[in-house]
Amino acid sequence: MSRSRQVGTLQDPFEAFAERGARRAKPTETGDLYHYTSADAAITGILATGTLRLGPFESMNDLWEADPFHPVLSVHEDDQSDVDAADWVWEEIDRSIRLHTKVACLTRDFVFLPDALDPNALRGWAHLSLWAHYAGRHSGVCLRFDRDRLIGAFDRAGTDDDLRFHGPVSYNLMDKAVDGRGFDLGQAKAFGVDALARVYARDTAEQLFFRKHYDWSNENEYRLILVDQSLQHNSVDIRGALTGVVLGHRFPTGRVAALREALQRHPDVEVLRLLHHSRTLSLVPELPPPPPQAPSSMAKDPATLLDRIAALDTAEEEAMRLRYEAFEDFSHLISKISAGMARTAADLDAWPRTEVTSVDTATAVPDGQRRRRPGVPGEQAHLERGQRISVRHVPGTQETTDEARGLAVSVAFQVLDQRRLRFHAQIAASRPGGPSEERWRYQQEAEATQAESALASILAELHNAALATRPAFDATRGLPVETASQG
Incomplete structure (x- = not known):
């Protein structure tokens, strides 16, 4: 009876050397960001409207984000009769943040030196797992954006009263940062849970919205985060920021005509197709560029929440002044x-x-x-x-x-x-x-x-x-x- 042979490591010396070199090489980040999506979402949604929808934060996959992340909540002796409400306040702060936070998830783009064995290994369009998970199992598209123009459009979305954050996601094996922004049950009663939730999102945005477990590090994610007062979705106008559309390796030929029609609204956008051959990825030209136009964004009513947030900030600042004195x-x-x-x-x-x-x-x-x-x-x-x-x-x-x-x-x-x-x-x-x-x-x-x-x-x-x-x-x-x- 023959015995099994152990495999699972690179046996060829040249191949092992090349892989080590690729992992140690210093990539350079470009000014582009990519967004993976299905063919229908791109054609009838993003390209048809000229906007990139900011999805609900509550739909995130990572348990670090999907499960509640509670702030410290103290209870003064005056409020002991209401101590049972503390758990409710925790849940309401978390629920309010999730209901009012919208996110756009993008992928960063890196290049190696031209003489590298595979200079495209870390390109924003070359993530096979992202094509499989977010782009219809390679049948969707990957949209390319100029990062600075997209951030400029994002800054113009919504109203001046909204909270906006953007930046790369950090990937950690553990998250042991101490949350220095706590609240008191009395403050929840005095200012409202929605005001506390808004201030907590504002002051701890990096820890709340830009940290994921290391398991997700292959995504090289870059995020746009919007926290407003609406329960409706919001969008970013992409007409000046969209520079390219990459079709998946299995993009259906039956959707090419609809894609061509949607792209008439976006002149000067480069269209490419991803090819996969013998475990190597490359891009080839696919469609000629096309022409203009797209809708506008919505305005928001600030209501009385901002007044309560301003009052809370004023109370904190006055207390700090009196404490120093x-x-x-x-x-x-x-x-x-x-x-x-x-x-x-x-x-x-x-x-x-x-x-x-x-x-x-x-x-x-x-x-x-x-x-x-x-x-x-x-x-x-x-x-x-x-x-x-x-x-x-x-x-x-x-x-x-x-x-x-x-x-x-x-x-x-x-x-x-x-x-x-x-x-x-x-x-x-x-x-x-x-x-x-x-x-x-x-x-x-x-x-x-x-x-x-x-x-x-x-x-x-x-x-x-x-x-x-x-x-x-x-x-x-x-x-x-x-x-x-x-x-």
Whole structure:
């Protein structure tokens, strides 16, 4: 019985050398873009109307785009009663973006040096998989556009209020970029989910619309993205940008007459046919060029959405301005907090079998008084700063469990309207298997001129209160009375 022979790698040395050379060669990008489509879509749609339709973004094939990509959505204590609406807001932001986003998918064009073994290997018209998937299994056409003219026509499509983006797609094995543009449930109620969706699309366009999984990299895609307020499709006038039509290797002869008639609207457009012979692609002239005319585009009514977006942007900008002012006026309080808390931390660190760490955080502020997102009704805190000391019990060698017993000693200040300040101090104990239990809290408001003295007072109160928790804390750790009385 004969054995099978393993194949699957290039055996001929010259062929292997040529393939390596082709993969390593440096291609040069041209100024052309290509679009693959079926014969009917080209003849009765694109060429007949002189427009390239921007299709719905919701119809994309890549799961990175087809499945939701949610922004960060926070929920303030004020909105806890509506927390169940958070998932709905996420879905509505995604749904709104998909309904209002239109896309034109094109292919970039690259050439190798003329002396390359196959200078056409990366041409925009030479992608066999794209002919198979998007151009009727080689029976359709591939339209050639001048990139700069097409982008110019795209910039004139729709209204000045629409969002427009264009550029090459990047192909990645993973997408771990951090989304820095989050929203709050209160902002959804204040400005509307459609406004948040529009701002999210505007500020994260590159990650939303121009990233695909590496599996799609053979497409060398270039996109035109339009986000408007309409649920209807939109189009780009291609009459000044279309420069060529490439017929597929299996373009049906019965459609040549209809193609010739459609091309009468497009003078000076070159017509070529793709030939495939012995695994090599080439182009040959097919039809003489023909003549003019095509329709116009549509106008859009901006409605009230733009006003709400402008209000949201204004609220964010004003909040940022007030935050910078508050930081310039009161940043010296941060260093005073650090110095005061360092003294307290040193005393707590002297307790037996404890581990003490510090972190900058404003957790001393009660949930109901936390800073609201810009534009949301209610008291506004322009700046929140603070520090927390965590005291953790270190188990002894005889202890069989390491239960989470500890103390959190925290202080924070808020800068409110009219340069008023509110100071907070808190001590909380952690309980095994349960939430933290507040043991002590202190709050004081002060004018700007009294800020330093108020802070000094609250730091002293916090220091004394923290030391006073020693007996109870040691008792929960099972330390003997004599140990609890030391230091």
